[in-house]
Amino acid sequence: MGLIPKSIALKYSGQVIRVRKGDSVFREGEPALFFYQVEEGSVKMVTSSEDGREFIQGVFHAGESFGEPPLFCHIDYPATAIAITDSHVLKIPKDRFFQLLQENFAIHLRFDEGLCQSLRYKNMILSEVSFHTPEHRLQTLFRHLRETLPKKQGHIEVPFTRQVIADMIGLRVETVIRSIKKMESEGKLTLKGGKIRL
Amino acid sequence: MGLIPKSIALKYSGQVIRVRKGDSVFREGEPALFFYQVEEGSVKMVTSSEDGREFIQGVFHAGESFGEPPLFCHIDYPATAIAITDSHVLKIPKDRFFQLLQENFAIHLRFDEGLCQSLRYKNMILSEVSFHTPEHRLQTLFRHLRETLPKKQGHIEVPFTRQVIADMIGLRVETVIRSIKKMESEGKLTLKGGKIRL
DNA sequence: GGTTTCGTATGATTCGAATCATAAAGGGCG
DNA sequence: CGCCCTTTATGATTCGAATCATACGAAACC
Numbered sequence: 329m330g331l332i333p334k335s336i337a338l339k340y341s342g343q344v345i346r347v348r349k350g351d352s353v354f355r356e357g358e359p360a361l362f363f364y365q366v367e368e369g370s371v372k373m374v375t376s377s378e379d380g381r382e383f384i385q386g387v388f389h390a391g392e393s394f395g396e397p398p399l400f401c402h403i404d405y406p407a408t409a410i411a412i413t414d415s416h417v418l419k420i421p422k423d424r425f426f427q428l429l430q431e432n433f434a435i436h437l438r439f440d441e442g443l444c445q446s447l448r449y450k451n452m453i454l455s456e457v458s459f460h461t462p463e464h465r466l467q468t469l470f471r472h473l474r475e476t477l478p479k480k481q482g483h484i485e486v487p488f489t490r491q492v493i494a495d496m497i498g499l500r501v502e503t504v505i506r507s508i509k510k511m512e513s514e515g516k517l518t519l520k521g522g523k524i525r526l
Numbered sequence: 527m528g529l530i531p532k533s534i535a536l537k538y539s540g541q542v543i544r545v546r547k548g549d550s551v552f553r554e555g556e557p558a559l560f561f562y563q564v565e566e567g568s569v570k571m572v573t574s575s576e577d578g579r580e581f582i583q584g585v586f587h588a589g590e591s592f593g594e595p596p597l598f599c600h601i602d603y604p605a606t607a608i609a610i611t612d613s614h615v616l617k618i619p620k621d622r623f624f625q626l627l628q629e630n631f632a633i634h635l636r637f638d639e640g641l642c643q644s645l646r647y648k649n650m651i652l653s654e655v656s657f658h659t660p661e662h663r664l665q666t667l668f669r670h671l672r673e674t675l676p677k678k679q680g681h682i683e684v685p686f687t688r689q690v691i692a693d694m695i696g697l698r699v700e701t702v703i704r705s706i707k708k709m710e711s712e713g714k715l716t717l718k719g720g721k722i723r724l
Numbered sequence: 725g726g727t728t729t730c731g732t733a734t735g736a737t738t739c740g741a742a743t744c745a746t747a748a749a750g751g752g753c754g
Numbered sequence: 755c756g757c758c759c760t761t762t763a764t765g766a767t768t769c770g771a772a773t774c775a776t777a778c779g780a781a782a783c784c
Contacts, residue, residue, distance in 0.1 A: 375649065375653045377653070377657055377658070381657050383652065383653040383656050383657060385649050385652065385653075396642060396645075397642035397643075397645045397646050397649075398642075399642075400635070400638050400639045400641075400642040401639060401642050401643060401646060403646075406646065406649065406650075407649065426635070429631075429634075429635075430631050433627075433628050436627075436634065437598070437624070437627075439638075440598050440637075440638065440641070441598045441599060443598075443638070443641045443642070443645065444594060444595035444596075444597075444598040444599050444641070445595075445599060446645060447594075447595045447641065447644060447645060447648065448595050448599060448601075448604065450645065450648040450649070450652060451573065451583050451595075451604065451605065451648070452604075453652065454581065454583065454648060454651065454652055454655065455573045455575070455581040455583075457652065457655050457656050457696065458581050458655050458695070458696025459575055459579050459581060459696060460575065461740090461741095462740095462741075489760090489761065489762090490761075490762070491760095491761075497656070498655065498656025498657060499741080499742095500741075500742060500743080501761090501762085502741090502742080502743085502763085502764085503740095503741060503742075505761095505762060505763060505764085506741095506763085506764080509762095509763080509764095521750085522749085522750075522761075522762065659770090659771095660770095660771075687730090687731065687732090688731075688732070689730095689731075689732095697771080697772095698771075698772060698773080699731090699732085700733085700734085700771090700772080700773085701770095701771060701772075703731095703732060703733060703734085704733085704734080704771095707732095707733080707734090719780090720731075720732065720779090720780085725784105726783105726784095727782105727783085727784085728781105728782085728783075728784095729780100729781085729782075729783090730779105730780085730781075730782085731778105731779090731780080731781090732777100732778085732779080732780095733776100733777080733778075733779095734775100734776085734777085734778105735774105735775085735776090735777105736773100736774085736775085737772100737773080737774075737775100738771105738772080738773070738774090739769105739770105739771095739772080739773090740769105740770100740771100740772095741768105741769095741770100741771105742767100742768080742769080742770095743766100743767080743768070743769090744765105744766085744767075744768090745764105745765085745766085745767100746763100746764090746765090747762100747763080747764085747765105748761105748762080748763070748764100749760105749761085749762070749763085750759100750760085750761075750762085751758100751759090751760080751761095752757105752758090752759085752760095753756105753757090753758090753759105754755105754756100754757090754758105
């Protein structure tokens, strides 16, 4: 699985780099020179406001690509990509990547599918953030995670802290904590030592 | 201009349909069977909440395509497309459209660019809606419009009502009206008979 | 031309999430 | 183990946008 098989990536000057937890793959304002895909671990994409708050545009896991828009729009990165665990990231130079797409229509199609998935996610979060209550936002995010994350023995353990969740749906930690507690008391989810189970 | 020239569209079973102001091109829940592109007029994409409020995911003008994600993700439409003026819309059957992309790499690339532009817009609005004040949201939206819309003799006249603006950035009409009045008094924009000039 | 409808405008009030403050429970590590 | 730092937890207070109410100008309609 993964958008681009390593065997093919190698033919197009692809190389895998290691990124430590907390380090950035690229930062806001830098020119977009490479295509990136997570091989191992996970990477978050964040934009931060003047006063230090950050909004998490997305979290990417093994097999998912990220940071494509600037490649196609020929602009500098409008956001920063940071590893949230030690990770391996595949990078392919921009022009070689376009060549790869041209010569592999099937991959190109799957690439588009990835973009579209991303758009769907954003549309979803957007309408949530713009007119739904904290609880509703959480439920929608959790539903999405349920559909996306691999489930082990019937349930899913949310792999994010409450702060990260807050930054994903535009809320404050305290609000997320309170809402989750409320949802637990209503039986909408269970808490197992702080971890959220769906 | 426009993503797909009419001459090429015709080779792939493309046809132009007329849509009256207020009528829908497709509705939430319907299967995605066609690729769509605005030829004339403009189309809005909306999701509505249970209680009737609507959020405008985007407004598309001549030359822009819309409703692509469901085509690639093989899902039903999660939103409804409505003409906001009498419009002409080009439609190409799904399978023919994929064929078109496969046989026209340059168009495929520009198509991706469109998707990426859309993603950029959403990322922008998303961080605005999730942690900025009404005034900041308006300024960012207006900056975007300044970069996007064609300007006539040095200024731009915003082609949206305050209600539409509110639905684009997750605010209420009254809040938009108040903020705009304030911005006018601070010289950040001018009002000419109700119309907003940038 | 007069009436209806839509868009803009403004004031008063409510309400809920942000903010501020503080504490307790985990988790990693020397 | 005991210490430190992160994360979770909870209460009190503030504050600003939503809500409610109402009016008025302008465009659309018969």
